[in-house]
Amino acid sequence: xxxxxxxxxxxxxxxxxxxxxxxxxxxxxxxxIVFVGPSxxxxxxxxxxxxxxxxxxxxxxxxxxxxxxxxxxxDRDIAMVFQSYALYPQMTVYNxxxxxxxxxxxxxxxxxxxVKEAARILKLTPYLDRKPRALSxxxxxxVALGRSIVRRPKxxxxxxxxxxxxxxxxxxxxSEIVRIHEEVGATTIYVTHDQIEAMTMAxxxxxxxxxxxxxxxxPNEVYQNPANMFVAGFIGTPAMNFLHGTxxxxxxxxxxxxxxxxxxxxxxxxxxxxxxxRLVYGIRPENLIYEGSxxxxxxxxxxxTLKAGMVELLGDxxxxxxxxxxxxxxxxxxxxxxxxxxxxxxxxxxxxxxxxFNETTTKAITxxxxxxxxxxxxxxxxxxxxxxxEQKPQGLISKAVxxxxxxxxxxxxxxxxxxxxxxxxxxxxxxx
Ligand code: ADP
Numbered sequence: 420x421x422x423x424x425x426x427x428x429x430x431x432x433x434x435x436x437x438x439x440x441x442x443x444x445x446x447x448x449x450x451x452i453v454f455v456g457p458s459x460x461x462x463x464x465x466x467x468x469x470x471x472x473x474x475x476x477x478x479x480x481x482x483x484x485x486x487x488x489x490x491x492x493x494d495r496d497i498a499m500v501f502q503s504y505a506l507y508p509q510m511t512v513y514n515x516x517x518x519x520x521x522x523x524x525x526x527x528x529x530x531x532x533x534v535k536e537a538a539r540i541l542k543l544t545p546y547l548d549r550k551p552r553a554l555s556x557x558x559x560x561x562v563a564l565g566r567s568i569v570r571r572p573k574x575x576x577x578x579x580x581x582x583x584x585x586x587x588x589x590x591x592x593x594s595e596i597v598r599i600h601e602e603v604g605a606t607t608i609y610v611t612h613d614q615i616e617a618m619t620m621a622x623x624x625x626x627x628x629x630x631x632x633x634x635x636x637x638p639n640e641v642y643q644n645p646a647n648m649f650v651a652g653f654i655g656t657p658a659m660n661f662l663h664g665t666x667x668x669x670x671x672x673x674x675x676x677x678x679x680x681x682x683x684x685x686x687x688x689x690x691x692x693x694x695x696x697r698l699v700y701g702i703r704p705e706n707l708i709y710e711g712s713x714x715x716x717x718x719x720x721x722x723x724t725l726k727a728g729m730v731e732l733l734g735d736x737x738x739x740x741x742x743x744x745x746x747x748x749x750x751x752x753x754x755x756x757x758x759x760x761x762x763x764x765x766x767x768x769x770x771x772x773x774x775x776f777n778e779t780t781t782k783a784i785t786x787x788x789x790x791x792x793x794x795x796x797x798x799x800x801x802x803x804x805x806x807x808x809e810q811k812p813q814g815l816i817s818k819a820v821x822x823x824x825x826x827x828x829x830x831x832x833x834x835x836x837x838x839x840x841x842x843x844x845x846x847x848x849x850x851x
Contacts, residue, residue, distance in 0.1 A: 420448050421483055421496075421573035421606045423469070428478035430464050430630075438464045440630045442478070446608070451600050454610045455617035456627035456653070462610040465627075466576050469608065470499050482573060498567035499576040502583050506551040506562055512538075513547040516565040530569075537568040540602050557588045561595070568603055575600075575607040581616070593619055614654050618642065626650050644774070648781040651701050651774065657738055660707070660748040662700040663778065666693040671700050673723060675744030681720035683770055689784060690775060692791040698784065699776040704738065704751035706772040710765040711756045718767035725750060725766045727758050739764070 423446040430439040439461040446452050454462040467473035469480060471492035480488050487495055506515050513534055520530045538544045541561040551559055560580060567575060580596075581589045597620050600607050611617055617624045618638045626633040626641060626649075634646035645651035651659040663674045669687055670679040680700065682690065690698070708714050715722070725741035725748060732754060739750040739758055743766075750766050758764055775784040779794045 422446060422448055422481075423574060423606060423608070424479070424481040424484075425465075425469070426479040426481070428465070428468060428480060429476045430461070430468060430473065431476040438630050439468070442632060444625060444632075444635060446606060448606055449604050451597070451607045451609065451620060451622045452625060453617040453621035453623075454608065454625045454627060455612065455614055456633075458612055460627040461630040462612075462627055463578055466499075466578055466608060466610050469574075470497055470576055471495050496573040497576060498570050498572035498574075499578065500563055500567055500580045502579045502581070506559060506566075508551055511548050511550055512543060512554070512562050512565075515551070515562055516569050519566060519570055533569040533571070534565075537565040540568065540599055541565050555588075556584050557592055557595075560584065560592060564596070564599065568599075572605065575603075575605050577607065577609040579611055580609075582611075582613075589616075596620065615656070618654065624654075626653060628653075644783065644785075645701075646783055648699065648701070648776050651776070651783075655703060657704050657749045657751065659701045659703050659774070660746070661776070662702070662743065662746050662748065663697065664700060664744070665695065665697050666690050667695060671698075673700075673744040674746070676723065678723040678744070680723065680768060680770070686770070686773065686775075689786065689789055692789055693775075693784070696791050697778050699778050699781075701774040701776055702768050703772060704749040706769040707748070707750040707752075708767040708769060709739075709750060709752045709756050709758075710767070712752070714769075715765070715767050718769055721770045722765050722767035725764050727761055727764050730758060 423444075425442050425444050428439060428442040429437070431437050442461075442465055444452070454465060456462055464473060468475045471487075471490060475488050479486055482495065482497075507518065510518065516534045516537055517530050520533065525533075534547075535544070538547055541564060543558065543561055543565060546554060546558060551562065554562065560583075563580070577596075581592050584592060593616060596609075609616075609620065621638055623635060624638055624641050625635050628649050634641055634650045636644075641650060641654055645654065645659070648661065652661075662671075662680075665672050665674075666682070667679075669682055671682060672679055708718055710722075723743050725739070725743050727739050727741045729740040731738040731740070735754055737752055737754045737756070737758075739752070741748055741750065741764075748766075750764075776782065777784055777788075777792055779796055780792055782788055
């Protein structure tokens with residue numbers, strides 16, 4: 420049983436890099452939480468603060484309601500699994516898993532019971548006498564997991580544990596880890612930059628960017644109702660299409676082409692403060708309908724012309740990359756349809772799935788956020804057409820507060836060597 424809470428946790432590295440800003444989450448017992456975001460967004464830093472490998476600059480970290488900011492890594496009852504397998508090459512699978520328990524002077528029979536139980540869960544029983552070199556990549560990664568499982572920690576932390584595996588094995592291990600989590604039932608925090616991993620494994624996803632949480636939610640919720648354009652562009656492949664334009668008399672008018680997309684009565688109500696104002700119409704590629712489909716007629720009032728460009732054939736589906744007005748757009752459809760030799764096609768929008776975003780704040784327009792707002796920003800578009808808003812210089816005050824707090828606490832800097840055994844790379848020369 421373990422709940423984990425982070426309350427406005429911040430990390431300011433020496434030298435002033437503010438890597439994590441006000442990170443707050445309540446993690447329930449047995450949850451499988453995935454931190455996801457592009458490289459450098461602060462996922463590993465947050466995980467390492469939880470493990471005790473990195474000092475928390477300010478904010479609180481609690482396990483089962485108890486503040487653990489100053490607890491040494493070994494006293495946190497946390498196990499961490501890394502992308503490198505960190506197995507002892509000279510030891511058998513059995514001894515690799517037993518090692519941490521031997522160090523803790525756990526009685527022999529207890530060690531035997533725990534290792535055999537972990538081997539059963541991990542389907543490693545036939546391999547207990549083998550050395551790591553005689554195992555496949557997936558089996559080795561399962562042994563690495565086994566080393567953590569036998570310790571029965573309150574919390575599992577996993578930092579990109581599958582990124583060393585080939586694509587096919589990664590897919591297999593994804594479902595293995597989910598199954599193992601269900602069986603072991605420990606609270607788990609998993610870090611990845613791979614949004615498909617996040618979508619398929621998490622009970623809840625935390626999407627991060629530039630050290631800030633963008634959204635916390637169940638995978639389906641994050642996919643269906645992204646909080647902003649960054650989340651909409653990051654979760655889902657291909658990314659959500661963003662059409663820029665203006666709301667006029669019940670229509671959304673696309674920039675550049677002037678084509679009109681009819682708004683439903685619900686949409687008109689949601690966007691009533693946006694009349695004559697600009698906004699971004701978001702629609703996922705799979706919610707666009709090709710003119711050849713029988714569903715097209717139903718959504719004809721929400722259709723536009725797509726100048727077709729590159730066509731990606733992916734077996735059962737086809738992605739048609741194109742342009743409409745000033746925006747790029749992708750249509751994802753069944754490969755039973757063909758756009759061969761066509762330079763222009765009509766595409767309808769399954770408008771029930773449309774999402775709307777404020778163009779300047781990039782936030783999703785929802786019943787709770789539907790007042791028109793315009794902020795001055797320096798913005799640019801990245802290669803996926805996602806608006807990048809330049810953050811104002813953050814945290815001069817918060818950095819100063821952090822520095823002062825750091826001085827007051829004068830905590831002993833966590834010692835990586837004192838962390839869980841799974842964090843230390845085994846010595847190649849070590850013998851059993
Ligand atoms: P992620 O895991 O999402 O790729 P990290 O947590 O590793 O991101 O890094 C977040 C930010 O903190 C990055 O800008 C990175 O350069 C910076 N950073 C990481 N470690 C240090 C460090 N030891 N000193 C200074 N900056 C660091």
